[in-house]
Amino acid sequence: MTDDERLPQPAPAEIDLVTVLHALGDPVRMRLLTSYADGAEHSCDPRHLGLEHLHKSTVSHHMRVLREAGVTTTRVAGRNRFVSLRRADLDARFPGLLDALLAAARATAR
Amino acid sequence: MTDDERLPQPAPAEIDLVTVLHALGDPVRMRLLTSYADGAEHSCDPRHLGLEHLHKSTVSHHMRVLREAGVTTTRVAGRNRFVSLRRADLDARFPGLLDALLAAARATAR
DNA sequence: CGGATCGATGGATGATTGTCAAACCTTGTC
DNA sequence: GACAAGGTTTGACAATCATCCATCGATCCG
Numbered sequence: 001m002t003d004d005e006r007l008p009q010p011a012p013a014e015i016d017l018v019t020v021l022h023a024l025g026d027p028v029r030m031r032l033l034t035s036y037a038d039g040a041e042h043s044c045d046p047r048h049l050g051l052e053h054l055h056k057s058t059v060s061h062h063m064r065v066l067r068e069a070g071v072t073t074t075r076v077a078g079r080n081r082f083v084s085l086r087r088a089d090l091d092a093r094f095p096g097l098l099d100a101l102l103a104a105a106r107a108t109a110r
Numbered sequence: 111m112t113d114d115e116r117l118p119q120p121a122p123a124e125i126d127l128v129t130v131l132h133a134l135g136d137p138v139r140m141r142l143l144t145s146y147a148d149g150a151e152h153s154c155d156p157r158h159l160g161l162e163h164l165h166k167s168t169v170s171h172h173m174r175v176l177r178e179a180g181v182t183t184t185r186v187a188g189r190n191r192f193v194s195l196r197r198a199d200l201d202a203r204f205p206g207l208l209d210a211l212l213a214a215a216r217a218t219a220r
Numbered sequence: 221c222g223g224a225t226c227g228a229t230g231g232a233t234g235a236t237t238g239t240c241a242a243a244c245c246t247t248g249t250c
Numbered sequence: 251g252a253c254a255a256g257g258t259t260t261g262a263c264a265a266t267c268a269t270c271c272a273t274c275g276a277t278c279c280g
Contacts, residue, residue, distance in 0.1 A: 007228095017214050018140050025132030026268085044227060058269055060228060065267095079226045079277040094214040096206060104127050104204040136238085154257060165240050170258055172238090189247040189256045 007067055007074040007081070012089040015070035020094075023069035028054065029062050030105060033085075036072060037102050041082035117177055117184040117191070122199040125180035130204075133179035138164065139172050140215060143195075146182060147212050151192035 010016075024030055028051065035049050036042060046052055046059045063083055066072045070089065075082045090098045120126075134140055138161065145159050146152060156162055156169045173193055176182045180199065185192045200208045 017211075017218055018135060018137050021131045021140070021211075022135030025128060025135040027128050028268085030128050030131070054268095055270055056227070057229080057271080061268075064228085079275095081227065094210065094217070096210040097214050100204065100206040100210045101127075101131075104207050107204070108127055138238085164238095166257070167241080167259080168239055174258085175237095189245095191257065 005076045007076065009067050009073055009086075010070045012070075012086075012093060015089065015093050017094065019069045020071060020090075023065050023071055024101065026062070026065075028058075029066055032062060032066060033071065034102065034105050036083065036085045039085060039087060041075065041084045044081050044083065115186045117186065119177050119183055119196075120180045122180075122196075122203060125199065125203050127204065129179045130181060130200075133175050133181055134211065136172070136175075138168075139176055142172060142176060143181065144212065144215050146193065146195040149195060149197060151185065151194045154191050154193065 024033060031050060042048065044056070044059060044063060046054050046056055049059070051059055063072065063074070063081075067074055067083075070086060072083050073086050075084075085098075087098060134143060141160060152158065154166070154169060154173060156164050156166055159169070161169055173182065173184070177184055177193075180196060182193050183196050185194075195208075197208060
């Protein structure tokens with residue numbers, strides 16, 4: 001099976017603010033963040049994310065940046081990856097930041 | 111005289127979230143932000159900012175990035191520039207974001 | 221087994237970026 | 251006017267980055 005493994009990610013205490021902001025300072029990754037705001041797990045398919053124009057390897061790259069920054073976590077299940085927000089870890093380390101970011105993204109994206 | 115002019119900066123409504131995050135996704139500029147958190151005006155001298163190791167033109171570059179992102183404003187007075195946070199504009203556009211960022215920076219920088 | 225699917229990986233490429241150095245410009249000072 | 255002071259601008263250079271393409275690995279399905 002090899003289910004329920006996680007791709008490499010920083011420990012909660014190692015999440016660095018500048019690294020997180022750098023990760024989110026890109027329109028594609030900000031788009032991914034807003035997709036993940038529902039708290040659910042998401043596949044990596046660009047077509048499910050409003051990123052049809054991007055190559056799948058490019059999306060894979062962006063998801064790696066988010067994961068290595070500590071923004072997301074990726075669960076491996078079979079040949080699928082399920083990506084979700086590390087909301088609890090982020091809220092614990094940077095209280096209010098994630099909510100402010102998501103609110104800002106929602107307010108300006110329409 | 112030519113006092114009290116401002117270097118070019120985006121209008122409040124033009125401040126873009128991703129651009130702001132991109133600007134702050136750099137350790138030097140995050141350091142500048144925390145310096146500006148007191149709300150006061152600051153000179154551009156690297157020695158007044160804990161950036162003695164950086165060339166003055168490098169600091170000038172970083173301050174330009176912050177200003178063009180809408181994070182700071184620069185008042186020209188004689189041969190001096192006075193840089194300060196655009197706190198009101200940022201709070202109006204992204205409520206809670208600046209406070210969360212500064213709190214996060216304070217919490218992790220010591 | 222054979223083929224298809226999901227996604228990661230490695231290489232290549234063009235664009236962006238952080239840094240320094242040197243020159244420049246404007247303003248204040250002698 | 252000559253010179254110093256505070257910053258900006260330009261050029262150069264190395265490093266990083268976003269993107270695509272091709273390939274690969276593992277898993278699931280007939």
